[in-house]
Amino acid sequence: MHDVTSALEYWPSPPPWGWTADDMDHLPPDGPNGEMDFFKHVELIDGALVFMSPQRRFHERMIRILANSLNAQAPARLLAVTQMDVKLGHRMRPCPDVVVIDTAADTDDRTFYRPDEVHLVVEVVSPESEDRDRKAKPPRYAEAGIAHFWRVEENDGKPVVYVYELDPATKAYAVTGIHHGKLSVPVPFEITVDLDALPR
Structure with missing residues (x-):
């Protein structure tokens, strides 16, 4: 079993084992390069992290x-x-x-x-x-x-x-x-x- 920290080492590519629904509860608030609230608006679609744009x-x-x-x-x-x-x-x-x-x-x-x-x-x-x-x-x-x-x-x-x-x-x-x-x-x-x- 892999953790989110090891998955982020492959960023921006997904980890070889892919993202899972359970990973979503363990994403850090900030991005891999210190971006504020980077993972705040993200969902998982078919194993891919999808970042949502600002709301209209x-x-x-x-x-x-x-x-x-x-x-x-x-x-x-x-x-x-x-x-x-x-x-x-x-x-x-x-x-x-x-x-x-x-x-x-x-x-x-x-x-x-x-x-x-x-x-x-x-x-x-x-x-x-x-x-x-x-x-x-x-x-x-x-x-x-x-x-x-x-x-x-x-x-x-x-x-x-x-x-x-x-x-x-x-x-x-x-x-x-x-x-x-x-x-x-x-x-x-x-x-x-x-x-x-x-x-x-």
Whole structure:
């Protein structure tokens, strides 16, 4: 078994044995050359460390409105949290923008949630994350059995929410709606969001 310190000796190349989901809990706060907060916004996609770009304002506003709306309307057994990892496998640990989890899983010492604790994953697409959010992550969330996935895109400054539900027979997502202006869905619980009322 290898530790993160020995892995960083190969930086910027990945170590020969690759990165694992468990490595994410042992990355130092600063980079190999002393860069401040270097590993602060990083996720693991297919064994590769992916560094996320600074958040755009639209991105931040969407995360806030969705998390606040979900929490305001969720039953007591569910809770929406933001920017927490979901451990999908040995080499897959993405960090979705919003996840709805079992309230029982909400403890302060958590750094990730398991797929069986997650009911909804939301990704807000930014220019640098298009391929990951549209192509790489959704099939992995589906394979892990997460029942609901939303992808949020920006169109002329306004949000469009693509809503997907897992087909248990194929273990793939099927689109169930494309929402402009207002999002209203019955699952994973009854929720309505005024998409035109983004917070300031």
